[in-house]
Amino acid sequence: MPQWPSLQLPAAAAAAARRATPFALCRSSSSSVSASASNQDLVACSWQKEDEAEAQSLVVVGGGAAGVYASIRAKSLAPHLNVLVFDKGRFLSKVKISGGGRCNVTNGHHLEPLGMARNYPRGHKELRGSFFKNHGPQDTMRWFSDHGVELKAGKAVTGASVTENGKFVVKVEKRTVDFVDHVNAKYVLVATGSSQQGYSIAAQFGHSIIAPVPSLFTFKITDKRLADLSGVTFPIVKAKLKLDGIKRSAPELTQIGPMLVTHWGLSGPVVLRLSAWGARELHQYNYQAKLTVDFIPDIHIEDVKRILFLHKDHHAKHKINNSFPMEFALVKRFWKFLLEQESLDGDMHWASIPNNNLNTVALRLKQWMFEVVAKGQFKDEFVTAGGVPLSEISLSTMESKKQPNLFFAGEVLNVDGVTGGFNFQNAWTGGYIAGTSIGTLASSNMRQQQPYLQLDGS
Numbered sequence: 001m002p003q004w005p006s007l008q009l010p011a012a013a014a015a016a017a018r019r020a021t022p023f024a025l026c027r028s029s030s031s032s033v034s035a036s037a038s039n040q041d042l043v044a045c046s047w048q049k050e051d052e053a054e055a056q057s058l059v060v061v062g063g064g065a066a067g068v069y070a071s072i073r074a075k076s077l078a079p080h081l082n083v084l085v086f087d088k089g090r091f092l093s094k095v096k097i098s099g100g101g102r103c104n105v106t107n108g109h110h111l112e113p114l115g116m117a118r119n120y121p122r123g124h125k126e127l128r129g130s131f132f133k134n135h136g137p138q139d140t141m142r143w144f145s146d147h148g149v150e151l152k153a154g155k156a157v158t159g160a161s162v163t164e165n166g167k168f169v170v171k172v173e174k175r176t177v178d179f180v181d182h183v184n185a186k187y188v189l190v191a192t193g194s195s196q197q198g199y200s201i202a203a204q205f206g207h208s209i210i211a212p213v214p215s216l217f218t219f220k221i222t223d224k225r226l227a228d229l230s231g232v233t234f235p236i237v238k239a240k241l242k243l244d245g246i247k248r249s250a251p252e253l254t255q256i257g258p259m260l261v262t263h264w265g266l267s268g269p270v271v272l273r274l275s276a277w278g279a280r281e282l283h284q285y286n287y288q289a290k291l292t293v294d295f296i297p298d299i300h301i302e303d304v305k306r307i308l309f310l311h312k313d314h315h316a317k318h319k320i321n322n323s324f325p326m327e328f329a330l331v332k333r334f335w336k337f338l339l340e341q342e343s344l345d346g347d348m349h350w351a352s353i354p355n356n357n358l359n360t361v362a363l364r365l366k367q368w369m370f371e372v373v374a375k376g377q378f379k380d381e382f383v384t385a386g387g388v389p390l391s392e393i394s395l396s397t398m399e400s401k402k403q404p405n406l407f408f409a410g411e412v413l414n415v416d417g418v419t420g421g422f423n424f425q426n427a428w429t430g431g432y433i434a435g436t437s438i439g440t441l442a443s444s445n446m447r448q449q450q451p452y453l454q455l456d457g458s
């Protein structure tokens with residue numbers, strides 16, 4: 001049976017744990033009991049019986065945002081709890097790479113639950129209740145200002161089962177000769193992100209898995225003309241996604257915001273949001289869709305035409321390349337591009353532009369249609385739609401409805417949000433609620449067992 005390795009806590013949390021724990025604290029490497037106040041490695045002491053250690057133990061599968069947040073929360077509430085976090089890769093790796101190194105850890109614009117929930121293509125109905133009330137963006141911001149997080153470990157969990165007396169047996173990938181391949185625990189939290197192994201563990205306990213598909217990606221558009229505009233940013237467009245084979249027009253499939261032209265197609269917040277709301281259908285239709293873009297959403301098409309005709313009257317002697325209506329707030333490169341699409345010579349004077357060309361320019365500005373032929377190729381999609389259905393867990397505790405003492409948090413669940421910190425906030429909130437539930441359960445178990453335990457004599 002393994003020695004419980006250490007979960008290193010930040011100094012503040014460790015100090016709180018030292019104050020509260022009825023056990024002596026000792027280093028994992030030491031076989032002797034030590035109650036040194038400077039120890040920060042919180043592990044089961046050698047005098048503690050194995051059964052007791054297991055009875056008060058939590059295995060967390062996945063040391064990402066949700067897993068680490070939950071571990072620290074559970075440990076803070078139940079300092080005697082032995083917490084073991086397994087990660088097959090590096091801890092908090094996505095937190096480090098996200099946002100291009102400037103991670104959007106949460107979203108400060110939506111501080112109330114309803115506003116938050118609206119940003120989750122998967123979860124917008126279920127998350128309207130207590131989920132973000134329990135721990136919302138402001139709590140996360142406060143938590144970050146209160147803690148520093150330091151963790152080191154590295155093993156993959158490949159499976160888990162439960163014994164007749166309700167204990168979990170967690171299988172750990174054997175990488176070194178002396179590393180155990182099973183760990184027993186009273187509680188298990190699965191916080192494996194979009195890893196297939198996490199879904200397999202959930203399935204082993206009777207959970208169904210909603211097929212995972214990518215979300216938050218760019219659109220590939222093979223319109224050669226677009227290449228000329230590569231790098232141009234539009235601060236505000238209105239874009240509508242129409243999926244082949246789908247008649248309904250969901251309001252979420254129309255989005256307003258910034259858009260960027262890339263050398264392979266279209267990107268930017270508007271496109272990423274559309275990819276999230278249409279993730280499942282886009283996958284179903286092999287990423288074939290039509291995207292209609294309104295480049296000047298604040299001006300009605302009839303007004304666009306009127307402005308163009310007025311400009312023709314007032315600037316009759318100006319070259320069309322050099323003069324265009326300021327109301328449209330267009331970059332010159334895009335205006336010239338529009339003229340090229342009309343095969344108009346830029347040196348022509350406004351007086352010479354045929355009216356039907358002006359009508360077509362207005363149409364292009366208001367409803368340019370692009371064919372989406374694929375999703376942009378990005379090594380890791382930003383986030384995965386799908387996973388364990390929310391109906392199979394309790395959102396007030398994050399506990400499985402199929403298996404007592406089994407918990408889920410983060411992206412392993414069928415929740416994903418649009419860009420802007422919503423995905424991390426789901427992980428923080430779910431992790432916090434799971435950690436709170438486990439910590440509370442462990443504390444109440446501890447109180448029930450206390451008469452039979454030997455307490456730290458100091």
Ligand SMILES: Cc1cc2nc3c(=O)[nH]c(=O)nc-3n(C[C@H](O)[C@H](O)[C@H](O)COP(=O)(O)OP(=O)(O)OC[C@H]3O[C@@H](n4cnc5c(N)ncnc54)[C@H](O)[C@@H]3O)c2cc1C
Nearest residue numbers: 062064065066087088098104157193195410411421423424
């Ligand atoms: C490039 C990129 C940028 C992003 N930027 C942002 C952003 O700015 N803002 C935002 O809100 N969201 C962002 N996201 C999304 C965000 O990173 C995720 O939603 C979030 O990390 C999910 O947290 P999680 O804890 O559920 O899963 P993860 O962070 O994916 O953590 C899961 C962990 O579990 C481990 N694991 C998996 N299987 C096993 C196993 N069998 N045994 C042991 N360990 C296992 C993995 O190694 C991983 O460390 C970004 C994502 C990417 C890819």
